[in-house]
Amino acid sequence: MVTSKGQRLQFELDDDDLKLFCEETDEQIELLDTCLVQLEGEPEPELLQQIFRAAHTLKGSSATIGHKKMANLTHAMETVLDAVRQGKRAPTSDVVDALLAGLDALRILANEVVTRVDSGIETGGLEADLHAVLESPAPEKDSDAATGKGGLTYALSEAVQSAAHESLAQGAACFLVEVQIALECQLPSIRGFQVLQELDALGTPLQTWPDREVIEAGAGELSLAAVLISRQSEEQLQAAVGVVSDVSRVSAKALSAEQLSGPIGAAAGSPEAPAAQGRPQLSVVDNGAEAAKAPKRAAAQSVRIDVERLDGLMNLVGELVIDRTRLQQIREQLAAVLKDANLTELTENFEETTAHLARVTDELQEQIMRSRMLPVRSVLTRLPRLVRDVATKCGKKVDLLTAGEETELDRSVIEEISDPLVHILRNAVDHGIEPPEERRALGKPETGTVTVTAWNQETYIYLSVKDDGKGIDTRRLRQKVVEKGLMSREAAEAASEEQAIQWIFLPGLSTAEKLTDVSGRGVGMDIVRTNIERLNGQITVYSTPGVGSEVVVQLPLTLATTKALMVMARGTVYAIPLVSVTEALGDHEADIHSVNGMKMLRLRSRLLPMMDLASVLGDTRPKNIDAGRFLVAARHGDRHVAFTVDRLLGEQDVVVKSLGDLVGGRRGITGATILGDGTLGLIVDTPSLVNEQALLVTA
Amino acid sequence: MATILVVDDAAFMRMRMSKILAEAGYEVIQAENGLEAVEKYKASKPDAVLMDITMPEMDGLTALKEIRGHDPQARVAMVTALGQQQIVLEAVKSGAKDFLVKPCEGDRVLAAVSKLCA
Known part of the structure; x- marks a missing residue:
């Protein structure tokens, strides 16, 4: 490879991107630094996944900015790590040495992005070393002791080991149960939880991978393993777990006392495992587990993102969602055409890939949507001041209570909800709450209360504005609709109370006795309703005479x-x-x-x-x-x-x-x-x- | 043949599900919200229930809990849209035996129902 030290380098990123690139790169390099040294020996699957992900991220970001040298080197590292992850290569000291040498070079290459000057570092040799490590067979002594042929290993905690030995001594059997969820499953984490429920019913799961808390929080992955104490047979266990929908593979292997003492190997090496070994372990891309692990490194992982960039991302994901649907249709057409051509393996692979793409796209869409969410607090904090102003203007005493400030909604909705909310609140204070003397006469506390509550339910956000004022005067509304010529007297009288209440949304109608400069007259609720319905939302009003009224606004979580x-x-x-x-x-x-x-x-x-x-x-x-x-x-x-x-x-x-x-x-x-x-x-x-x-x- | 209670507030979904099940020979009863589902469950004790989550009057999760409270052996599968993962998880924790993700393909519906009835 030709290098030209000191030459100017061009990368495809602006100054804003640079900051993000550096933060992320530093974070991943630091992570590799800490984790690579732990790799040697018997790595836990979780550690391997973490390292692999870091290398993968580095590869992606360096390729994106056009840093070919860095991308090539990380690609070579990733290839080695993938082999280790799949159990094809044991993480011996020469493997770790080659990876660490690569990491040192990565640091220098990453710095080039900042200096924009070629450091002159040569990576061809390092890549060759990494390649060589992959070619050379792993020494026999490094292969796994317990079940032989490598594969994922699970380290048992001491407490689990002793509990397992105790159960064996009491005549129960101890099993390693490994479960694979089908790629096309759309909520694999819940299938994982169902598997856990089955295991609980079949015996005592001593330890699970991922951890029980992760599975119970609905953050499991496509694969799940457990050490289970049970009195059932291997076949019985496999059959029982296989009942859970979308479980594509179950293996239950009885463990001997000797096996329990060391790290236990995956069924990948056991004779009855199906020929799925060569298949890539797609569970890496499942970000459910990532989310569960997040708190450990939360501080370093939060980044401020420009709103425009998020909008751009959301747009791209929108495109991706469309492509996904198209791809699924093409898949169906292809399957129909190729069915006779005896190309089932090809179509199966294609189906697997499209199913996986679909799942990742859905998850990606949801994650990006989540990242656009803001707590509704920013809207609610403006309200106390507003209520105070309005109350002072119309000579009323009003307390404002708010709840659900943490409720999150898409920023596009936040922008749109503010005005209608302000209007509804003004109405509540101006028209709902009675003047202090009137309240006293009615035996109510002089100070009225307006409560604003926000909450999420499924894909909607609800905002409620509730007051303890006089409620909606339907007698007056009935007169008004007749006076304004909106309805015949008979129709107005015949309408039920509930129907009459909804008339406050009619254009050009106001029952306020006097025109006030707070709510104006009649240009209120109809416009509020139109605006909310334009957002695909709904507005409902409830009222009890003398007790108060409540306006509930329902809006979709996102407008995208x-x-x-x-x-x-x-x-x-x-x-x-x-x-x-x-x-x-x-x-x-x-x-x-x-x-x-x-x-x-x-x-x-x-x-x-x-x-x-x-x-x-x-x-x-x-x-x-x-x-x-x-x-x-x-x-x-x-x-x-x-x-x-x-x-x-x-x-x-x-x-x-x-x-x-x-x-x-x-x-x-x-x-x-x-x-x-x-x-x-x-x-x-x-x-x-x-x-x-x-x-x-x-x- | 087994009797299946199909619960969904969307007439279109109810129609589709019922058609798929009826063609496979199941007896189908329908309910358009959770409240109606609970009443119909008590009245006709179906072999299995396909329960939508988002519904007026009473949502699917509440209805599931009511039905399971009335009959701890009740076999209910939730029918969910994407993005309702936490609700589905809670439903499974509350005794739902299975779930289907919308849009549901016919063979998936039948597979889930035959598993429920087994």
Whole structure:
């Protein structure tokens, strides 16, 4: 290799990246420094994984910035470590020596990135050494004593050893149980927990890898091992554990007293192990275990990340999710085509890889989404001041209580939730809480209380604003809707209390006796609701006269993806956000009526105006044969409609893409999503379509 | 043939699941929320339950606990979307025998159900 000491070097990274690169590189080199020396002898699987991961990370980051020399060297180191990890090469002193020499060179190479000057270091020899180490067979004495042929080894703690010996003495048997979870399993960590439950039922697991706490926290990996005391046979154990879904391989091997004294070897070397040895140990990429280990090195591992960069990452993951879906479709097509060509091994490998890619992508998406989460505290801390100001202005005494500050949500949602929340809170203080004298007369404490609570439930965040004021005056609301001409007197009187309460969301309605400069008049709750529903959220209000009212806002945790019902209408795929869908049914089971020439669907004593989805969105192409075979009932607030569509395609998480300025704000469409086959799907703006329909009906 | 209770608030999912099961010869009863699931379980004591997690009225986890409280032998599999790992884990800790990740392929549903009924 030609080196030119002192020459300027170019790397593909800017100053911001440089900082991150150095922090991460230093961290990994330091980790290798500590761990490589422990490698010699009988390494624990966990240590090996940790070292391998560090080398792998270094390789990836150096290759990314175009540091070829560093990438090549780390690649050579990684290859050796992989062989050790798979039990093909014992970590003898010559292996460790070669790795440590490589590490020293890495330090110098990493520094080149800072100085941008060629250090002149020669790595070809080191790479050759590493290669040579791999070629030379491991000396016999270094191979594992207990089960022979290398493979992963498990070190038993002394306490476990003595407990195992004791059980053997009492006539129970001691087993090494190794379990592999299928690659395509989507929640392997939970399968791991189920395996642990089985083991608990079968006997006493003395020690498990990963640790019991890790498995119980749902952070297990694709493989799991345990030393189990049991009175069952090997076959019985294998059968019982094999009952857990997605378990692809189980081995249970009885251990002798002698075997228990040393580190115990993996079934990779035992005769009855299936021919899966050559398969790479994919459990390394499982970051569940990483998360569980994180606290040990938490301080060094946190890095501040530019929000823009996170947005960029989120976008890339969105692309990846799309590719994943496409790949899965291609896989199905390939499998169908190649089935006859006797290429099953090829398709199996491909399937395994796509399944794994799918799992990693899902996990990656979730992890990145998590990294964009902020505690809702930043919004809540603004509120005490606001409440104080509003209360002073309208001469009221109000205490604000907040709870759930730690609730996390996506930063995009945080930005959007602030204004509606402020508005709801103002309303609560201004219209909800009574003046002190009135409260005293009612026997309530002079100081009113407003409680703001935030909590997560599944993929939603909930924010509740609750006051102990007078509640919503429905008698007054009934008068108002009639005065404003929004409803006939009969209809207003006939409405139930619950229905009347929801009228506070009607545009142009305010029941405040006087116009105040705090909440204004009538430009409140309808706009709040529109904004929240634009975010695919929902707002609900509860009220008890004299006791108080509560407004609950439900929002998705992220705006980057949304759950939707995918439908087909005249050849175009539409995504109807699930939050607005109440029901989907075939037209043969639908009860359709004609009212004043308009088709209506009767659904649970409610008449829903029917809209042809494609037509209403401006699709003028002729209808095809199966047009309108299905109905999707959707709602916005208390208005319901039924969209007619040609086919129901199922529920799906869609990545929301803005249509951008090019297409402009197309009516009834909030955005687009790219489907598995690469075509575009349009995301339906249910609120605007429902409102449009309402106008039509009134007209 | 065994009777399966399919619980999901989404009519479409219920329809699909029920179709898959009915075609395989199972007797299917449906419930559209956790509350209804508990009532129907008590009334008809199905052999197995496929339980969605996110539902109005009563969520799947609560319904699971109620059903297991009523019948400790109840065989329930959770039907989950991705991103609900912690809830699924809690469900398994609370006695759910298995879980399925949406979107569920027909053969996976049948495999899980036959395992539940075994």
